[in-house]
Amino acid sequence: EWVNMKEISDIYCKKRRIEEIDNILSCLVEEIGLTEAMKEKAVRSYKAVGSVLDDSIPFELSIYPQGSLNLGTAIRPYTESDDYDIDLVCKMNGAIDISPKELKKMVGNVLLSHGVYAPKTTEGKRCWKMDYDGYHMDILPASDTDYEKSDYYGKSEIRITHTEDFLKYENRFSNPKGYKAWFLLQTRKNEIGHFSLNEKEIRASVETVPEYNKLSILQKVIQLLKRHRDIAFEGSEDCAPISVIISTLAARAYGGEQSISTALLTILTNMDQFIENREGIYWIANPVDSNENFADKWQLFPERKAAFYWWLEKARTDLAAFLAHRSGLPELFSSMESKFGERAVKRAATHYSASKRRSRESGNLLLDKNSGEVLAVGEGTGSLGKIPKHTFFGITECD
Structure with missing residues (x-):
């Protein structure tokens, strides 16, 4: 039976890229979360x-x-x-x-x-x-x-x-x-x-x-959305969507995805579907008390409603640009700085590159020759071969 190797290659590269981006976003979450101190x-x-x-x-x-x-x-x-x-x-x-x-x-x-x-x-x-x-x-x-x-x-x-x-x-x-x-x-x-x-x-x-001890995918996505909001509304914080609105809509839209990037995509695509219109009043219901409206200020301050929808479209656009980025890691990290903050992104980049280097130098990254998957030592059942050490950290092999 004929196999379309191009399709297989595209699927593999897409999966690898999602894994790469998820690892980068996990490093970023560590940098924007509160320190233990x-x-x-x-x-x-x-x-x-x-x-x-x-x-x-x-x-x-x-x-x-x-x-x-x-x-x-x-x-x-x-x-x-x-x-x-x-x-x-x-x-x-x-x-x-x-x-x-x-x-x-x-x-x-x-x-x-x-x-x-x-x-x-x-x-x-x-x-x-x-x-x-x-x-x-x-x-x-x-x-x-x-x-x-x-x-x-x-x-x-x-x-x-x-x-x-x-x-x-x-x-x-x-x-x-x-x-x-x-x-x-x-x-x-x-x-x-x-x-x-x-x-x-x-x-x-x-x-x-x-x-x-270990944050869930949903918790990480909400942290990323809140940081994106903070940067988008720098200098006009009074109009920024409040955290309980972001958390509630994100939790409702979350579909149980186990990838940060796919969860981000699902949540940003669907979160506004959980905003009700009750006789002309925009309503984001408290999930444990439907009579409490987290968006009650939108009626008094219509600019806050407009600001939420502006931010949501910006977040969708920024995420699409981020996921579609096809250059190497330096360009990818550079593109993230305007979305999540320069200092946090630079620290995440350092953290990510160092962890990749340690994994390669310790021989903990292996290639399953049957499936083409990159695995940690001990994973998989196929024929494994070590990935050779190198000093270039990019994603260009799948571009």
Whole structure:
């Protein structure tokens, strides 16, 4: 039977290129994620503040992280003048009858009367913000609700407060624990099984910030999208799509792909399909509470909606150009700098080239002569031969 060797060669080269780009993007993710030192500083502050609140507020507290650090999607600041954040919930169990104003002020009074924390603390519409050197902490006062829903996510719903001009205090509702459980399920779309929070995690007093020893494909893609956003909106940060919108739409659009580049392509192609239009109002629903709209500001600030769609088209165009690049690695890395940042890309390039060199020099890259696959030592069942050492790192053999 006649075999079209050109088609086989094209498929092989495409697969090799995807693997090469995925490895490069993995190196980039390592460079844009928070360093261990950054995480440790934030976690120490989180635990210290949590301990002070736990000792000072006359309710049983549940203090736990929320936001990107809790989801494993936090990234380091793009510029030295920027900072990163850690968000925590201060939930007062049994404070159902406390008014929204008093609920918020109970947390603020502790912080503003503390000798160390008072100079760091300012009030926001929902949170108390504490500024540190290089990062900040947003503390969300909350209570449990006066009812329980039948589904799992509803059991972890909390009541929070919202203010307009610090005059009118309103009850709002949120579900950070439910959102985290939902998000982690999305990261495992390719796996069989179910994930849920356990009662111990729900009832802990001052919870620890989770450690992700190995990030999922979805977490890595969201980090890349957030870094692309930061660069695209440098100088106009107020219009930039907020992280929860990017994370929610990306998680919904993710199809369980096990390649970073193919997951990026799938997510950018489909993420806007999960934006609803409810009687003329653009709606990005909280997946664990469809009545909460993450895009609620789009109605008040239409320029933010326009900015999101502008960024999405730019990200699609930039990704297409990146995947279609056919020159060697120096040109490829150079093309990435405007999309993901010069310093991070240069560090990723150094990291990637060094890892390739070490693999070749240690003899850990082998060629399966039957399949044509490049394998690590011990993989495959075909006839293996060592790839000779060389000093040129490019992708031109498949161009």
